[in-house]
Amino acid sequence: MRFRADEIASVIQAEIENYQSQIDVREVGRVLEVGDGIARVYGLSGVMSGEMVEFPNGTTGLAFNLEENSVGVIILGDYLQITEGDEVRSTGKLLSVPVGAAVIGRVVDPLGNPLDGKGPVITTERRDVETVAPGVAQRKPVTESLQTGIKAIDSMTPIGRGQRELIIGDRKTGKTAIGIDAIINQKESGVKCFYIAIGQKESTIAGVIEVLRAKGAMDYTTVVVASASDPAPLQYVAPYAGTSMAEYFMVRGEHALIVYDDLSKQATAYRQLSLLMRRPPGREAYPGDVFYAHSRLLERSAKLSDALGGGSLTSLPIIETLEGEVSAYIPTNVISITDGQIYLQPDLFFSGIRPAMNVGISVSRVGGAAQIKAMKKVAGGLRLDLASFRELEAFAQLGTDLDAATQSRLDRGYRMVEILKQGQYEPLNVVDQVLIIFAGTRGHLDKIPISEVAAWEKQFLTFIRDQKSEIRDKIAQTKDLDDAAMAAITAAIGEFQKQYATQREATARA
């Protein structure tokens, strides 16, 4: 569309008439040295800790260290363009990021700048990156459940809205997969999701975004990226920035889920900054306040009281261990901060048990209250049963003769392990989870060969959905399992068993 030049000219004229000349008063300093994402600045005598400063090329920095004669600044952006002697201006503002519905579905950097090539993030609302976590009076115990869609987690270490559940394990044990599955499963729940990628390969992040897009999860998800090639200050700030975006929904009475992938890399970035700033190193060379760095971040996940709208922010921090060493500094810190952990083990992973969750040491300290009643009834003793099965299994490998009772416990255990296996990106509805776990724990699968358990499960769930949908609907509605419902399920299983047996015979004959 063409427009007339004089139209614009009149706009410009109005602009100039409205313009009021003011003297711009700023405090400035001079760059003494710069490198590795930090700058030491002389001057800026009135700058405050955490204040945003501006470099001549428009890059922002954060006053990090206030010393007697200089200020240590972390540079949030390209530090190669900054040279010694550059003027640094204080802004009198704290670092903030754009928030609101506009960031949903976007891939952004920790400052809220878009990375997905879909144009600017259009929102007028901003929120400080560092905010104080809600206090005691502003909170409420966790009561609602956040379904991850993973059978092993929802049944044994349930997660509630407002909880912090750590996902911990060695590399390549499926930590990210759990976070992604949890995000994919929020399709119907209306929970806004945030995936914070810290210090990861760009290719991995691109893969995750692709999966989220393919599963339709990008409609309600924001991905905040501070990849391995981004400078350490951005990796350090990323989780705080992502939390601010998520908090926006919490304070509005909505629900949000945030996955920090992973916090060990953030701690490493923070260690780099602290050492460059000459803060004294402590254990494993981490600075003394690395605990606070994580605790103040994870404290911001909360379930708000009804007076404040009852919103929640659930977080799934991820920590990578080295050779299963959970007693290293950062893992112990984060374990002690969170409300439970899901521990993933490589040997389980490679023996085909995926998710490779170690049931014995994975716990959820508050989620039990959040589990729906039906799940509580069917999965009550599952965790302990499975843990004792693992012991028994190790014992059974030694001996040959087992009494019938032990053998039957082992058989049940093998089948439960089989039931709890689940494919990646295949979250399961909680009602389906209840049905299949009910079938397993009540021994309806004891006669099914282990190799056929997965097939049985799939066909059983299809059978219920197609032919007994009233059972499903009832559980979905009441979220409970009364005697009548249990009887109905048992009857349905009996019916299905017959169908399954005839079908099997037919295939065997053919």
Next chain:
Amino acid sequence: MIESASQKPKSKAVNVGAQQVAAIYAKAFLGAAEKAGVSDALVEELAAVSDVLDQSPKLAAVFGSALIAHEEKSKLLDRLFGTRLSPLLLDFLKVISRHGRLDIVQAIEQEVSLLFDELRGRVRMQLSTATPLEDGLSRNLLDALRKLLGGEPKVESTVDPALIGGVVLHVGDTVYDGSVARQLRQVREQMINRSVHEIQSRRDRFRHPGGN
């Protein structure tokens, strides 16, 4: 007073550590000078010493060298400055030498002149303008600054044609920017922001409020 620096003195690299130490010596020096009541003369003499060091880097190297003993340096000081400097300043230099700090004489001089200005209620500032200031204008400006800052302004002025017009004043770490260049930049930013806003609001009119 406005002293005109024809070109901006190339700012030396700031050595934060040396400055910290120098500030302590400067305080002691001024204390002694005030007591003797000869601060003005001594501050000027110290500036002269600093100038000498600026001009002969070899002497500065000798002063800075730890290989040369204090006694040698002391004799050297006597030979060089014995008749030219007040005894108090000479003693001060020897004290510095004994402490092995002759390498930061220049930093001390900077700190002394800063402290001395502060003591006398003078406010240092750098004034940049696009064209050299005329006398009448600079007098008016000085009067205005005197009222504004509550002290005698000590102005170092530079000419920077890139400012186009107006003045930029540096007082300490604070910059008062009234230049035309900045105002133009500001107008430009405002126009961009206004246009972006306009585009957004027009686009939003076509959008369903509930999202896509």
